[in-house]
């Protein structure tokens with residue numbers, strides 16, 4: 511296999527349900543871009559499934575017992591850090607939150623597309639997220655009078671705080687970007703993760719920016735108008751963020767701003 515292309519298919523694309531003690535076959539994309547001799551190919555490993563085995567546990571077992579050269583990323587093992595995102599049977603997801611029994615017994619793993627490949631299943635989502643966040647200035651732009659650190663923070667309506675928190679649950683895993691046809695075609699597209707960030711700061715009363723300011727950063731085809739409503743982002747987000755609603759809402763607001 512020479513081309514690094516993965517299609518997004520429904521969860522459990524292989525259709526199987528592996529029982530405990532059953533043999534699992536992992537077909538894992540191997541490629542080391544730093545090695546001129548390396549060519550992308552699928553390598554197969556066999557493991558016996560144990561009760562409650564996640565793909566995180568399986569990959570560690572493969573690395574410990576079968577192949578110490580296998581590269582993949584994990585930090586929290588609890589669906590919080592976002593670093594274990596990969597393409598599982600054609601669908602972006604978190605390896606630490608995926609049970610082998612739900613996707614086996616034949617499991618194909620590949621790195622997320624769009625992001626820079628470090629090696630095998632490891633990609634540099636941090637570099638992409640940082641560039642996107644800098645471009646969108648994804649931080650709270652405080653009103654001048656609020657920039658006094660000794661001032662008590664303004665109270666916030668709990669309902670509004672809850673709405674902001676809902677969008678702040680994004681773990682920057684990159685699944686929505688990997689599952690988006692536009693992001694695959696358009697290198698600078700900010701993806702659902704970027705649009706969600708704007709939605710989050712737009713809600714925040716401490717942020718002094720207006721819709722005209724937001725339009726300046728996302729009012730083009732690399733921003734909200736590049737989104738073709740494919741909704742792969744919404745389907746694959748492991749945190750179930752309301753991406754569909756937020757994208758539609760921000761697009762309406764930016765379109766209204768564009769006609770002003």
Ligand code: SF4
Pocket residue numbers: 679680681682683684685686687702703706746747748749750751753
């Ligand atoms: Fe991951 Fe969802 Fe955030 Fe996208 S919006 S980066 S899929 S948590």
Ligand code: F3S
Pocket residue numbers: 689690691692693701702736737738739740741742743744757
């Ligand atoms: Fe992509 Fe989601 Fe829009 S998949 S095209 S960002 S609706």
Ligand code: FES
Pocket residue numbers: 583584585586587588589590591592593594595604605606607
């Ligand atoms: Fe942190 Fe999976 S290891 S989300």
